[in-house]
Amino acid sequence: MRILITGGSRGIGRACVKKFAECGHKVAFVYRADHAAASSLTAECGALAICADLSVSSEAKRAVEDARVALGGIDVLINNVGISQIKMLCDVTDDDWQRMINTNLSSAFFASQSALPNMVSQKCGRIINIGSMWGKTGASCEVHYSASKAALRGFTMALAKEVGPSGITVNAIEPGVIRTDMNASLDEHTLAELCDETPLCRLGEPEDVAELAYFLASDSASFITGQIIGVDGGFAV
Secondary structure (H helix, E strand, O other): EEEEEEEOOOHHHHOOOHHHHOOEEEEEEOOOOOHHHHHHHHHHHHHHHEOOOOOHHHHHHHHHHHHHHHHOOOOOOEOOOOOOOOOOOOHOOOHHHHHHHHHHHHHHHHHHHHHHHHHHOOEEEEEEEEEOOHHOOOOOOOOHHHHHHHHHHHHHHHHHHHHHHOOOOEEEEEEOOOOOOHOOOOHHHHHHHHHHHHHOOOEOHHHHHHHHHHHHHHHHOOOOOOEEEEEEEOOOO
């Protein structure tokens, strides 16, 4: 398979890049600014690194085209790029709101729109969106983050209906509390409380999400589409 993963230099994206590359697939990943992390990942597993800001339509189109040419096509697109921010709604600025929506939602729209013509022409493909359990349950002091991830749910289900006749599946994974840089700012007390609230009594690892992404990209998941699947240890039940 030929795989394109956005936000691939760290966290869940990095785990996905490593999983697919280690299993012998051709992988390209997009990163925005962390050149050192991207270079180390390329050195580690041989995946192609592409620098782009996917919240900008022209940048997303260029990145997807670069990946398509380098890989010889795109079979799987994993929309993973995302940011988070903890703020009371009354303190969220216009720039905060736009940056959140552009990064977490518009990037998936731009990348999917750019990758779809290739998938439609070959009558097969997989799009996997990485959401968040907060898109299902909502998170206090993360209204703009929760809204962006809730929108990704609707995007996933609607697109699955639209492109299903072309043999393309579209699904979303909603991680819970995962040990990534995104949650590194949380103190140990907060992490312990989140762990206690998780039925499986542990925090997730990026590899937990990568395993499900790998399954959804496989032939074994060919009749699964439009689904929102939690990898959250039961937190959002």
